[in-house]
Amino acid sequence: MADLASSCKDKLAYFRIKELKDILHQLGLPKQGKKQDLIDRVLALLSDEQGQRHHGWGRKNSFTKEAVAKIVDDIYRKMQIQSAPDLATRSHTGSDLFRPKDEVNDSFQPQPVTKVRCICDSKLLNDNMIQCEDDRCHVWQHMSCVLVPDKPTEGVGPEVPPHFYCELCRLSRADPFWVTTGNPLPPLKFMSSGVANDGTSVLQTVEKTFQLSRADRETVQRSEYDLQVWCILMNDKVQFRMQWPQYAELEVNGFAVRVVTRPGSQLLGINGRDDGPLITTCSREGTNKICLRRVDNRTFCFGVRVAKRRSVPQVLNLVPKEAEGESFEDALTRVRRCLGGGDTAENADSDSDLEVVTESVTVNLRCPNSGSRMKTAGRFKPCIHMGCFDLDTFVELNQRSRKWQCPICLKNYSLENLMIDPYFNRITSLLRDCSEDVNEIDIKPDGSWRVKGDVPTRELSQWHMPDGTLCISKEDNKPGVENFNELKIEVVLDLLEDTRKMLALVLVALVY
Numbered sequence: 001m002a003d004l005a006s007s008c009k010d011k012l013a014y015f016r017i018k019e020l021k022d023i024l025h026q027l028g029l030p031k032q033g034k035k036q037d038l039i040d041r042v043l044a045l046l047s048d049e050q051g052q053r054h055h056g057w058g059r060k061n062s063f064t065k066e067a068v069a070k071i072v073d074d075i076y077r078k079m080q081i082q083s084a085p086d087l088a089t090r091s092h093t094g095s096d097l098f099r100p101k102d103e104v105n106d107s108f109q110p111q112p113v114t115k116v117r118c119i120c121d122s123k124l125l126n127d128n129m130i131q132c133e134d135d136r137c138h139v140w141q142h143m144s145c146v147l148v149p150d151k152p153t154e155g156v157g158p159e160v161p162p163h164f165y166c167e168l169c170r171l172s173r174a175d176p177f178w179v180t181t182g183n184p185l186p187p188l189k190f191m192s193s194g195v196a197n198d199g200t201s202v203l204q205t206v207e208k209t210f211q212l213s214r215a216d217r218e219t220v221q222r223s224e225y226d227l228q229v230w231c232i233l234m235n236d237k238v239q240f241r242m243q244w245p246q247y248a249e250l251e252v253n254g255f256a257v258r259v260v261t262r263p264g265s266q267l268l269g270i271n272g273r274d275d276g277p278l279i280t281t282c283s284r285e286g287t288n289k290i291c292l293r294r295v296d297n298r299t300f301c302f303g304v305r306v307a308k309r310r311s312v313p314q315v316l317n318l319v320p321k322e323a324e325g326e327s328f329e330d331a332l333t334r335v336r337r338c339l340g341g342g343d344t345a346e347n348a349d350s351d352s353d354l355e356v357v358t359e360s361v362t363v364n365l366r367c368p369n370s371g372s373r374m375k376t377a378g379r380f381k382p383c384i385h386m387g388c389f390d391l392d393t394f395v396e397l398n399q400r401s402r403k404w405q406c407p408i409c410l411k412n413y414s415l416e417n418l419m420i421d422p423y424f425n426r427i428t429s430l431l432r433d434c435s436e437d438v439n440e441i442d443i444k445p446d447g448s449w450r451v452k453g454d455v456p457t458r459e460l461s462q463w464h465m466p467d468g469t470l471c472i473s474k475e476d477n478k479p480g481v482e483n484f485n486e487l488k489i490e491v492v493l494d495l496l497e498d499t500r501k502m503l504a505l506v507l508v509a510l511v512y
Contacts, residue, residue, distance in 0.1 A: 008046055012043065020038040024038060119188065130142075134166070137165075143158065146234065171242075171305075178308070178309060181305075183303060183305050184210040185305075190204075205292070211288070217284070224309045227305075229277050229279055231300055231302035240414045247293075248264075251291040254289075257279055316392065325420055331421055334386055335443065361442070363443055365428060367393055368389055372436060377425040378418060380411070380419070383408070389407055433456060434451075438453050446466070448463050448471055449464055
């Protein structure tokens with residue numbers, strides 16, 4: 001038992017106050033006091049019964065020493081999920097019991113602190129955690145709370161997605177024209193309470209209160225700020241969008257707020273987007289009451305945030321500059337792959353009409369959204385086709401539609417995937433002084449190109465290297481060959497004609 005107490009003492013010294021309070025909460029003991037007081041309370045349970053009675057917990061606590069040690073060990077093991085610093089570095093004993101032998105002499109390197117922020121509001125780690133991929137977030141959440149299967153199967157856990165973002169990071173990507181500056185009502189999970197006996201969904205209501213400080217109230221009064229209620233479907237196939245339940249009814253401080261513009265019985269399609277209603281005029285300083293009703297057995301998450309508007313130029317500034325995005329070599333490789341064919345399975349979503357082996361193909365430079373020639377060629381990086389769209393037009397349209405969807409392959413992405421195509425942008429830059437009628441180019445499989453149609457300068461109608469410099473074609477390399485051949489034919493014909501005339505004269509002379 002002495003070894004048990006000694007081992008637990010090492011681990012307890014490693015814990016922060018938060019972990020110590022979690023242990024005391026499970027043991028049903030007081031959580032007030034300094035860190036050493038909290039450690040002493042746990043160690044007292046690992047001592048003899050006289051020690052427990054001395055601290056006044058003999059009758060309250062029925063945990064055995066093994067049970068207490070197991071709780072301590074579980075908390076310690078959970079903290080290792082995030083590669084927390086080893087016990088030897090953090091403990092006061094200097095023990096190397098919990099470090100690999102080859103790391104005993106290594107110098108201490110500070111590790112990131114584990115951040116747990118789950119919609120269940122629990123800070124405890126367990127064996128089934130998942131981390132948000134956002135570089136500025138990286139919070140850990142419980143899989144059982146945030147991964148909701150489409151069709152729950154008893155005894156089978158939810159499938160872990162290849163990419164995971166927490167609800168707040170999904171919200172920020174859903175509409176980059178709003179940036180969250182505060183969360184008066186943190187994310188709240190709205191679970192289904194089941195269905196009625198006849199199989200229909202039942203009306204569910206959730207009521208919550210949230211505090212709006214004077215500073216927040218003054219902030220949302222400014223023109224560029226607002227107070228917004230948001231809602232997302234936990235297992236939405238389109239990760240980055242808002243979606244409200246069927247037959248949703250929202251009240252804020254007794255005022256009815258409309259949340260959706262589609263019929264209540266209509267499900268949101270994959271190309272649809274719901275709005276986040278603004279409740280600034282319904283809010284007040286201090287305590288606010290919000291009530292959400294729905295008839296929908298799916299699992300949602302909603303909250304209230306203070307949000308600041310972004311303008312179109314501000315959102316465009318979030319897109320990497322051409323030199324900071326994709327390399328020209330990568331863009332050229334994609335064009336060559338599309339024009340030179342490739343693996344059918346790999347290129348299933350790319351431009352089938354362009355994926356042919358031919359001398360050259362004609363590519364239209366008109367934006368699929370505006371119909372005008374692209375000024376700045378934009379694209380989504382994951383797309384494997386070579387089609388582009390006008391970047392400025394696309395962002396302006398999304399200020400209203402919030403569909404960060406490729407207009408060519410119709411796949412859904414987010415602003416962080418948006419970039420400038422360096423290959424096509426070089427071409428459109430060279431055409432800025434051309435009329436709108438000039439909107440087609442011929443491209444060879446090697447990436448060289450030329451402009452079709454009437455152009456202001458002869459150079460644009462000539463073949464260019466992929467980087468935009470003029471190239472010398474085989475025809476251009478022998479500029480006089482064709483004319484020379486024609487000249488030789490004409491000379492031969494003239495000689496033959498002269499010979500014919502001379503023979504005619506000789507025959508006449510012989511006859512006479």
